[in-house]
Amino acid sequence: MRQIGLAIFLLAGICAAQDNSGFLPATTNVPGAEYPRVDGNSRVQIRIKAPDATKVKVNFWSGPKVDMEKQPDGFWLVTTPPMAPGLHYYTVIIDGAEVSDPSSYSFYGGSKDASAVEVPEPGATYYSAQDVPHGQVREVWYHSDVTGTYRHAMVYTPPGYDTQTRTRYPVLYLQHGAGEDETGWIRQGHANFILDNLIAGGSCKPMLVVMANGYAKRAGQSATAPVQQMAAMQQMAAVFGDDLTQALIPYIDSNFRTMADRDHRAMAGLSMGGMQTFTITFNHLDLFSYIGGFSGASVPAAPGQDKVDFKTAYNGAMADPAAFAKRVHVLFVGIGTDEPARMHENIEKLHKSLLDAEIEHVYYESPGTAHEWQTWRRDLKEFAPRLFKTTSGGKLTQAAPSAN
Amino acid sequence: MRQIGLAIFLLAGICAAQDNSGFLPATTNVPGAEYPRVDGNSRVQIRIKAPDATKVKVNFWSGPKVDMEKQPDGFWLVTTPPMAPGLHYYTVIIDGAEVSDPSSYSFYGGSKDASAVEVPEPGATYYSAQDVPHGQVREVWYHSDVTGTYRHAMVYTPPGYDTQTRTRYPVLYLQHGAGEDETGWIRQGHANFILDNLIAGGSCKPMLVVMANGYAKRAGQSATAPVQQMAAMQQMAAVFGDDLTQALIPYIDSNFRTMADRDHRAMAGLSMGGMQTFTITFNHLDLFSYIGGFSGASVPAAPGQDKVDFKTAYNGAMADPAAFAKRVHVLFVGIGTDEPARMHENIEKLHKSLLDAEIEHVYYESPGTAHEWQTWRRDLKEFAPRLFKTTSGGKLTQAAPSAN
Numbered sequence: 001m002r003q004i005g006l007a008i009f010l011l012a013g014i015c016a017a018q019d020n021s022g023f024l025p026a027t028t029n030v031p032g033a034e035y036p037r038v039d040g041n042s043r044v045q046i047r048i049k050a051p052d053a054t055k056v057k058v059n060f061w062s063g064p065k066v067d068m069e070k071q072p073d074g075f076w077l078v079t080t081p082p083m084a085p086g087l088h089y090y091t092v093i094i095d096g097a098e099v100s101d102p103s104s105y106s107f108y109g110g111s112k113d114a115s116a117v118e119v120p121e122p123g124a125t126y127y128s129a130q131d132v133p134h135g136q137v138r139e140v141w142y143h144s145d146v147t148g149t150y151r152h153a154m155v156y157t158p159p160g161y162d163t164q165t166r167t168r169y170p171v172l173y174l175q176h177g178a179g180e181d182e183t184g185w186i187r188q189g190h191a192n193f194i195l196d197n198l199i200a201g202g203s204c205k206p207m208l209v210v211m212a213n214g215y216a217k218r219a220g221q222s223a224t225a226p227v228q229q230m231a232a233m234q235q236m237a238a239v240f241g242d243d244l245t246q247a248l249i250p251y252i253d254s255n256f257r258t259m260a261d262r263d264h265r266a267m268a269g270l271s272m273g274g275m276q277t278f279t280i281t282f283n284h285l286d287l288f289s290y291i292g293g294f295s296g297a298s299v300p301a302a303p304g305q306d307k308v309d310f311k312t313a314y315n316g317a318m319a320d321p322a323a324f325a326k327r328v329h330v331l332f333v334g335i336g337t338d339e340p341a342r343m344h345e346n347i348e349k350l351h352k353s354l355l356d357a358e359i360e361h362v363y364y365e366s367p368g369t370a371h372e373w374q375t376w377r378r379d380l381k382e383f384a385p386r387l388f389k390t391t392s393g394g395k396l397t398q399a400a401p402s403a404n
Numbered sequence: 405m406r407q408i409g410l411a412i413f414l415l416a417g418i419c420a421a422q423d424n425s426g427f428l429p430a431t432t433n434v435p436g437a438e439y440p441r442v443d444g445n446s447r448v449q450i451r452i453k454a455p456d457a458t459k460v461k462v463n464f465w466s467g468p469k470v471d472m473e474k475q476p477d478g479f480w481l482v483t484t485p486p487m488a489p490g491l492h493y494y495t496v497i498i499d500g501a502e503v504s505d506p507s508s509y510s511f512y513g514g515s516k517d518a519s520a521v522e523v524p525e526p527g528a529t530y531y532s533a534q535d536v537p538h539g540q541v542r543e544v545w546y547h548s549d550v551t552g553t554y555r556h557a558m559v560y561t562p563p564g565y566d567t568q569t570r571t572r573y574p575v576l577y578l579q580h581g582a583g584e585d586e587t588g589w590i591r592q593g594h595a596n597f598i599l600d601n602l603i604a605g606g607s608c609k610p611m612l613v614v615m616a617n618g619y620a621k622r623a624g625q626s627a628t629a630p631v632q633q634m635a636a637m638q639q640m641a642a643v644f645g646d647d648l649t650q651a652l653i654p655y656i657d658s659n660f661r662t663m664a665d666r667d668h669r670a671m672a673g674l675s676m677g678g679m680q681t682f683t684i685t686f687n688h689l690d691l692f693s694y695i696g697g698f699s700g701a702s703v704p705a706a707p708g709q710d711k712v713d714f715k716t717a718y719n720g721a722m723a724d725p726a727a728f729a730k731r732v733h734v735l736f737v738g739i740g741t742d743e744p745a746r747m748h749e750n751i752e753k754l755h756k757s758l759l760d761a762e763i764e765h766v767y768y769e770s771p772g773t774a775h776e777w778q779t780w781r782r783d784l785k786e787f788a789p790r791l792f793k794t795t796s797g798g799k800l801t802q803a804a805p806s807a808n
Contacts, residue, residue, distance in 0.1 A: 030516050031619065050501035055456065074500070092503075096478070097454035099496075099503040106510035106517040112434050113510040113517065129545060129554055139541040139596075141533060150533055162659060165569065192543075215435065255566060 026104075028087070028118045033103035036117045042082040044117055046092070048101065049075050053094050061089040061110065062370045068092075084338065085121030086374025087188055089114050107188050111179040116188065125197070127190040127377045132200035133159035137192050140255070144247035146239065148219030151212070153248060154182050155256065156192045158199055158206035168257045170264035170388040171208045173244065174380075175273030177296070178233075182213040188373045194380050203385040208256055212248055214269070214276050216240040233272060234279065234298075241280040245287060266387050268292025268332070270376040282314040285327060290387050292332040294379035295339060295371055299350045308353035321359045329390040331361040332383050336375035338368060362386065430508075432491070432522045437507035440521045446486040448521055450496070450505065453479050457499050465493040465514065466774045472496075488742070489525030490778025491592055493518050511592050515583040520592065529601070531594040531781045536604035537563035541596050544659070548651035550643065552623030555616070557652060558586050559660065560596045562603055562610035572661045574668035574792040575612045577648065578784075579677030581700070582637075586617040592777045598784050607789040612660055616652055618673070618680050620644040637676060638683065638702075645684040649691060670791050672696025672736070674780045686718040689731060694791050696736040698783035699743060699775055703754045712757035725763045733794040735765040736787050740779035742772060766790065 023037035023045055035047035046058045051074035058078055059065045068076035089109050091098050100106060104115035138155045158169065174191060176184035185191040191209055198204035216239040253260040267288050269277040274296025281288040282298075300313040310318040318324045333354075335347040351363045364382050369375040427441035427449055439451035450462050455478035462482055463469050472480035493513050495502050504510060510517035542559045562573065578595060580588035589595040595613055602608035620643040657664040671692050673681040678700025685692040686702075704717040714722040722728045737758075739751040755767045768786050773779040 030512075032515060048501060050499055052459065052500040053457075053498070056501075091506075094457070094498050094501050094503070095454055096456040097452060097460075097498050097503075099498070099501075099506055100510075100517070102495075102503055102516050104517075106504075108434075111436060112506050113504070113508075134545040134554070137543040139590075141538040150538070186543075 026117045026119075028105050028116055029103055030105055035103050036101070038117065038119055042085065042119050044080045044083055044088075044119065045077065046080075046090075046101065046117075047075050047077050047103075048092055048094070050094050055093075055095055057093040059091050059093055059098070061091075061114075062372050063088055063090075083119050084369055084372070084374065085119050085124070086369060086372055086377070087116050087118050088372065089116045091115060108181050108183055109179055109188065121374065126381055127194050127197075129193050130197055130200070132196055134196050135159050135161065135192055135199075137186055140251070142248060142251040144216075144243050146218060146243040146247055147216050151216075151243065151247070152182060153213065154186055154211040155252070156186075156195060156209035156211075157256070158195065158208070160206065161208075161257075165257075167206075168259045169206060169208050170259050171210060171252060171256075171266070172290075172384065172387060173210050173212070173249075173265070173267040175212065175214050175267070175269030175276055177269075177271035177273050181215070182211045185209075185211045189377055189380065191380060194377060195384065198381065198384055205388045207384075207388065208252070208258060210248070210252055212240075212244060214240050214273055216243045218242075233275065237276045237279040240276060241283060244280060245284055249287065262287055262289045263329075263390075264388055266290030266292070266330075268294060268380075268383055269296060270294040270379070271296040271371065278314070282317055285317060289328055290330045290332075291328060292330070292334070292379070292383045293347075294334045294376045294383075295336060295343060295347070297333060297347060297350055299346050301349060301353070306349070307356060308350060310353070310357050310359065318354075318357065318359050321357060325360045330383075330386045331359070332364065332379075332386070333361060334364040334366065334375070334379040334382065336366040336369040336371065338370040339375070340371060343371060430521045430523075432509050432520055433507055434509055439507050440505070442521065442523055446489065446523050448484045448487055448492075448523065449481065450484075450494075450521075451479050451481050451507075452496055452498070452505065454498050459497075459499055461497040463495050463497055463502070465495075465518075466776045467492055467494075487523050488773055488776070488778065489523050489528070490773060490776055490781070491520050491522050492776065493520045495519060512585050512587055513583055513592065525778065530785055531598050531601075533597050534601055534604070536600055538600050539563050539565065539596055539603075541590055544655070546652060546655040548620075548647050550622060550647040550651055551620050555620075555647065555651070556586060557617070558590055558615040559656070560590075560599060560613040560615075561660070562599065562612070564610065565612075565661075569661075571610075572663045573610060573612050574663050575614055575656060575660075575670070576694075576788065576791060577614050577616070577653075577669070577671040579616065579618050579671070579673030579680055581673075581675035581677050585619070586615045589613075589615045593781055593784065595784060598781060599788065602785065602788055609792045611788075611792065612656070612662060614652070614656055616644075616648060618644050618677055620647045622646075637679065641680045641683040644680060645687065648684060649688055653691065666691055666693045667733075667794075668792055670694030670696070670734075672698060672784075672787055673700060674698040674783070675700040675775065682718075686721055689721060693732055694734045694736075695732060696734075696738070696783070696787045697751075698738045698780045698787075699740060699747060699751070701737060701751060701754055703750050705753060705757070710753070711760060712754060714757070714761050714763065722758075722761065722763050725761060729764045734787075734790045735763070736768065736783075736790070737765060738768040738770065738779070738783040738786065740770040740773040740775065742774040743779070744775060747775060 022040040026036045026038050037045040050056050056068040056076040066078050068078040092101050101115040106113035107116045135158045141150045144151050218239045265288050267277045267281050274293035275298045278298040281291045301308045354361045366375040366378045426444040430440045430442050441449040454460050460472040460480040470482050472482040496505050505519040508519035511520045539562045545554045548555050622643045669692050671681045671685050678697035679702045682702040685695045705712045758765045770779045770782045
């Protein structure tokens with residue numbers, strides 16, 4: 001009897017282990033919500049209450065699109081295959097209605113407040129709140145004569161900013177992607193915690209990070225829906241560029257203790273924000289000396305062209321590689337290995353063109369991540385420690401290795 | 405022919421006016437969303453894409469719960485009767501699934517990121533961004549030995565805070581309601597714009613406003629879902645009270661240029677936040693001298709009791725009305741005329757008891773508003789100008805009338 005009892009106990013243990021499977025509520029859930037859940041193999045469980053629905057699907061924007069199964073209790077459930085680490089936007093489609101999951105916090109992406117689930121990356125602590133000094137995240141409202149409106153921006157101030165009142169700081173202008181807004185780098189990207197941790201680790205200079213809204217309409221322009229077309233995007237980059245250079249930078253330099261010169265001003269952005277970064281910085285190299293494109297850049301090469309012609313592209317700024325290396329201290333181009341082919345090809349073309357022309361730059365490939373926030377968090381972790389460690393006229397010094 | 409043409413033109417104009425009806429996209433819509441729409445009579449139109457659904461309802465939490473009608477294009481539409489002015493939380497129920505409207509920004513309320521539509525109040529400019537100097541809204545992370553965690557709070561700093569570096573400021577601690585969080589007073593309440601406008605109008609002293617998360621678990625306590633029961637709420641108020649007094653106030657006083665004494669420290673809150681305010685301040689009158697309950701207070705009277713017994717209630721603080729008037733400079737109790745009867749009765753009981761006992765207080769009834777944000781925006785507008793204009797030992801001076 002004892003052996004049978006032991007066998008039953010063992011079987012029960014195995015069954016219990018299979019049921020429990022290490023699934024824990026995601027950190028992106030609203031307080032008290034059990035689902036979504038994530039397990040040790042990076043599988044995600046979504047559970048939706050839709051008792052009278054006939055069809056419910058979950059749509060991961062860079063992941064699986066899967067039918068959910070109705071359970072006896074009226075809830076719908078799905079378990080995904082293992083997913084890449086990081087924050088994954090998703091929506092739920094209930095009888096044709098694409099909506100957010102009530103159990104998830106909202107994140108502004110895809111031009112709406114969407115759901116997202118955080119799949120932890122084993123061993124990665126650099127983008128979460130650690131036991132180190134924390135900076136502040138400020139919301140500011142600045143007036144722009146370019147748009148004729150007040151505009152909202154976020155400003156990260158590093159630890160010690162309020163007490164070290166004689167210290168002035170360099171500034172990184174950091175932009176979101178299409179369908180996102182000025183909250184993206186904080187809410188999705190955790191840029192504030194990334195900077196807190198890099199600064200605490202000693203690999204990164206204390207700096208301000210300014211995050212603006214890249215959607216801008218010139219005063220007097222008629223109101224239109226957010227832009228999708230490339231040509232219209234480039235036109236909007238020009239408007240935003242004027243807002244940034246004529247309104248926001250003067251506001252920041254007047255209201256924060258900045259080092260207001262090009263050696264201490266950087267710009268980077270993800271996707272559309274990277275395209276805007278290249279467009280704006282190469283038109284204003286008097287203002288910026290650090291440039292970063294995270295899964296985005298403007299690559300001025302015609303579809304048939306294999307390479308970029310640096311004699312003419314980017315206002316000819318890179319026609320003379322030696323002069324460029326003195327003028328722009330870091331040119332950073334990043335891409336995830338699992339991004340859509342079209343995006344990967346574009347960035348690879350730029351990288352290969354820069355290599356062939358012997359133009360100094362940093363090329364970073366994020367392994368195993370897609371056109372998603374984990375790629376961009378890693379980009380920031382690679383980019384920020386390289387900032388503000390060189391001066392105009394000097395050689396590009398070896399940047400300190402970024403903290404892991 | 406000309407007269408017929410004129411008649412047709414006039415008829416067309418009337419029909420066009422009826423179709424157009426002055427419906428405009430709400431300010432709470434995500435960029436580019438046409439719906440929800442609001443007209444000049446405060447009617448709200450909601451439109452949801454749910455082509456395969458059989459039943460779609462819209463649920464206004466303090467308003468109508470109405471079936472939507474399916475249109476030929478697969479969209480569902482509803483037009484409400486005229487609604488009270490202000491921000492109205494709502495959800496959409498699609499075949500039994502209660503979800504947010506993808507066209508609306510999200511606001512954390514009801515323990516989830518919910519939708520809300522802003523119905524303008526004609527002539528009211530006090531809670532929107534005007535052409536006046538703007539303060540900043542800061543996010544801070546402070547460590548709490550009470551909860552054993554880092555906690556997130558919002559801090560409004562008034563215009564001039566960063567430049568007038570010799571000036572110190574009084575502080576208002578301002579709390580959210582049940583199912584909300586530390587973002588509520590900014591995202592829903594627009595407390596920052598209310599203060600910007602009151603300060604610009606000269607009726608209000610520049611002050612810091614600190615908004616914390618009233619949900620707190622003592623370090624070592626087991627994790628539980630957000631609290632609903634009154635007794636459990638009171639227990640949590642004690643934990644939050646310890647976090648506020650032992651962790652947050654010292655953090656604020658160390659990191660901001662505050663006037664760190666009871667004459668320059670106020671606390672107020674809405675609903676559960678008002679109950680927490682009364683519980684915490686009356687247990688810490690050494691720390692606070694201004695108390696505000698917005699649609700919420702703790703009213704220590706047994707159900708059968710008609711009146712509060714001030715000899716014992718509130719630690720006997722109000723047993724001697726004259727002494728109390730010197731000690732607490734403003735006791736403010738507010739309620740909306742259209743709130744649920746139970747809530748109204750509770751606050752009226754407190755007010756009548758205070759009157760009978762000749763205890764000085766401010767009683768404010770917001771006309772025509774319910775247990776909703778318009779009531780609390782108005783409460784803040786009435787309360788803030790009364791703050792920090794008296795000193796300990798002096799008489800309660802006539803507060804300047806609040807700006808309209």
